[in-house]
Amino acid sequence: MIHAPTKGKHHAIRYCLSDKIFLGCNWLVLSLFLIVLAYPLLYIVVSSFSTIPITGISLIPKRPSLDGYVAVFNYRYIWIGYANSLKYLVLGTFIALFVTVCCAYPLSRSDCKGGKYVMGACVFTMYFSGGMIPSFLWIKSLGFLDTVWALVLPGCLSVYNMIVMRTYFKNNIPTELHEASQLDGCNDYKFIWSIVLPLSGPILAVIGLYYAVSLWNGYFNAMLYIRTRTKLPLSMFLREILVLNQTSGVDAGMDPTQMEIAEARAQLMKYSLIIVSSLPVMIIYPFVQRYFVKGVMVGAVKG
16 A cells, blocks of 8 residues: 655655666766866866965965966056957847847748748858958958957857757747737737747847857957957957967076076966956856756757
């Protein structure tokens, strides 16, 4: 006879021996993965608070110091780079989301004429491109050299992100909802703004994060298209500082002791720069994380 559980009492699940072995192995593997992933991150954070010279490998700083961060932030172009990168991130993410939605939503509709051909042309660009020189000539002919548009417009549409968003729209925005809105006198633009976008928060957050991280970490386009120093993003100044610190000791003709100290200073600044450049993304991610799994799984698995 099976008795119903008494209200208010919690009954523990009883696992058999095979289940216990499986769960134990599962926890062991996950713990190993956690150690492998967390150790380098923790080491970078701890090393950024170390003193010069950095001796040995330790997860606890023996003499905590902010020398690395002081050296980084004393360089005034760091603040200029921060301001530029934030501007490129906000403007570029907004434009990229706008273009992606405008491309993904029509292609998700079954009544879109020529949608298959447009989709095929988009997928073609994922495998074939003109290359760096034609892209440079194209940017130059448009008059975008040394402007913000050279960084935010060429990559404003990622075909992969568009396909993910298209799949989300196709599986989560029913046709009946569009037909009902038309009966109420709602046109396509108002339907997208008032119904589609409010129902697409998870996928918008995920795709927006993809674009934001790409814009924040990107440096190659800035190296090609930006000439004015005060318009460069943070990633270019970080690269510049690392290169200068790594080569200054050799060029100055220092003795071995001074060269060792210079290399240690470069290492310390490298760890501090990693934390400085990653901080905005680490601040944004917790607010987007709750949408991350839902948005990716719903958009990428179905269909």
